[in-house]
Amino acid sequence: MKLQCEVEVINRMLPTFGMKNRGKGARAVLSVGRQQDKGAGGIAAIYLLICTQKDRAGSKYKLKENIEHFFTKFVEEGKATVRLKEPAVDICLSKANASTLKSFLSVVRLAHLGNTAEKLPLSILTPAKTSEVEKPKTKLTIVSKQDYPLTRNFPYSLEQLQASYCRLARIDMRMLCLKNLRKLDLSHNHIAKLPATVGDLVHLQELILHNNRLEAFPAVLCGSTLRRSLHSLDLSQNRLRALPIQFCQLQELVHLKLDDNELIRLPFHIGQLIKLRLLTAARNKLPFLPHSFQGLALENVDLFGNPFQEADPLLPSIQLKIPLTLLECAAQAVVNYRIPYASHLLPAHLCQDLDVSKRCKCGRACLNSFIHITVTMNLHNVSHTVVLVDNMGGTEAPVMCYFCSVGCYSQFLDKYLQSNR
Known part of the structure; x- marks a missing residue:
C-alpha cells in the first residue's frame, strides 16, 4: 500500500531541548509493508516507510501497537496526522488524494492492531523509485x-x-x-x-x-x-x-x-x-448589437469588420398585438415581478420565450408584442478602449431597442427629433 503526498515529520521532543522543527513539508511516498525483524526471531513485522527525493532509502517506523492517535478532521481536504509513541513524532500528511488517504489510514490502523497482520495484502518494503518522489508535474x-x-x-x-x-x-x-x-x-x-x-x-x-x-x-x-x-x-x-x-x-x-x-x-x-x-x-x-450590450462595463472592445446596418430610428418594425393576448400579459407579469420559472413548471417553448424577453425604455417587459428599432451607440459609452469599427475611423455601432407600446415609441421619437434639430 502506497501514498504520494507531502510529509512533515515533527519530533515532539525538540521543544524540550529548546529546539524548533524545520516546519516545512517535502514530497514523499509512504509505504506500508513487511520487513524481516531480526530482533523478533525473523518474524516479518509491518513498518511505515517514508521516502523522499533526498532520502530514497527512506525512514522506517514500526506500526504494531505504536500509534498513539490519528488526527483526521481534515481528511476530506487530503490532510491527516499520525502520532507515534516511539519515536515521539507526528507524521503530518497533506496534499493527498482524499480517497487514497482514507484507504491508507485504514491499513495503518489495522497494522497498529497487530492481530490482522497476516490478512493484509502487503509486500516487502523497497526504496521508492525516483519518479515516485519527484515533485508533481503541473x-x-x-x-x-x-x-x-x-x-x-x-x-x-x-x-x-x-x-x-x-x-x-x-x-x-x-x-x-x-x-x-x-x-x-x-x-x-x-x-x-x-x-x-x-x-x-x-x-x-x-x-x-x-x-x-x-x-x-x-x-x-x-x-x-x-x-x-x-x-x-x-x-x-x-x-x-x-x-x-x-x-x-x-x-x-x-x-x-x-x-x-x-x-x-x-x-x-x-x-x-x-x-x-x-x-x-x-x-x-453582426448586423447590430443586442439591447443589453449597453449594460456592459468593458476595458477593451473590438468589433472591427462586421457588416453593421445603418441605424434609422425613423423606420420602426411594428409587431404590436392589440389587445394583448393572455399569454403576453401573463409573460409580462412573470418577468416584471421576477416570478421564478423552469422547464418543470412551464413548457420548454414558453421558458425559451421568457429567456429572450425584451425590455422597453419604460422598464416594462414585452415578449411577442413590441416595436423595435436600431439606434446608434458610441462604443466608448461601454468601454475604455475601443478598436475602430471600420476603416473610416468610426467607433459607433447600431443597437437594437424595443418599445412595449406606441406611446413609449412616440416619447422616444419626440426626444430624438428634438435632439437632431
Whole structure:
C-alpha cells in the first residue's frame, strides 16, 4: 500500500531541548509493508516507510501497537496526522488524494492492531523509485502530433495543459480526468464538438479553443460548474453562427474572444456578464448589437469588420398585438415581478420565450408584442478602449431597442427629433 503526498515529520521532543522543527513539508511516498525483524526471531513485522527525493532509502517506523492517535478532521481536504509513541513524532500528511488517504489510514490502523497482520495484502518494503518522489508535474506543453502521448496517461497533477497543432478531432477523454486543471489550451486543432464532460473540470479557469472547427457551444456547459470557475474563453477562428441563450450563465467571464467566426448575433442577455472586461468579436457577420450590450462595463472592445446596418430610428418594425393576448400579459407579469420559472413548471417553448424577453425604455417587459428599432451607440459609452469599427475611423455601432407600446415609441421619437434639430 502506497501514498504520494507531502510529509512533515515533527519530533515532539525538540521543544524540550529548546529546539524548533524545520516546519516545512517535502514530497514523499509512504509505504506500508513487511520487513524481516531480526530482533523478533525473523518474524516479518509491518513498518511505515517514508521516502523522499533526498532520502530514497527512506525512514522506517514500526506500526504494531505504536500509534498513539490519528488526527483526521481534515481528511476530506487530503490532510491527516499520525502520532507515534516511539519515536515521539507526528507524521503530518497533506496534499493527498482524499480517497487514497482514507484507504491508507485504514491499513495503518489495522497494522497498529497487530492481530490482522497476516490478512493484509502487503509486500516487502523497497526504496521508492525516483519518479515516485519527484515533485508533481503541473504544466505540460505539446505542440506537435509526434509528441502527443498515445500509450501513457497525462500526469494527474497537471494544472496547465496545452496540446496545439496535434490534429485532434475531439477532446481526449484522458484530459477530462485531470481534476486539478486550471488552464486547457487546445488551439490549432480540428475539434468540431465539445463534450458535456468538459463541465466536470471544476477548477477550469481558462479554456482556449482558438482555430478549431466548432459549429456550436453546448448549452449544457453554461449550466455546469464552469459558470463558477471560467474566467477566460477563447472561441476565435471557428465556425460559430450563434451562442446559446444560456451562455450568459457564465457569470465569472472576464475575457471573451469570438473573432473570425460566422456570428449573426451576440448573446441576447450579454449585459448580464457583469465581470466581462475584454470582448473581441471582430470579423463576424453582426448586423447590430443586442439591447443589453449597453449594460456592459468593458476595458477593451473590438468589433472591427462586421457588416453593421445603418441605424434609422425613423423606420420602426411594428409587431404590436392589440389587445394583448393572455399569454403576453401573463409573460409580462412573470418577468416584471421576477416570478421564478423552469422547464418543470412551464413548457420548454414558453421558458425559451421568457429567456429572450425584451425590455422597453419604460422598464416594462414585452415578449411577442413590441416595436423595435436600431439606434446608434458610441462604443466608448461601454468601454475604455475601443478598436475602430471600420476603416473610416468610426467607433459607433447600431443597437437594437424595443418599445412595449406606441406611446413609449412616440416619447422616444419626440426626444430624438428634438435632439437632431
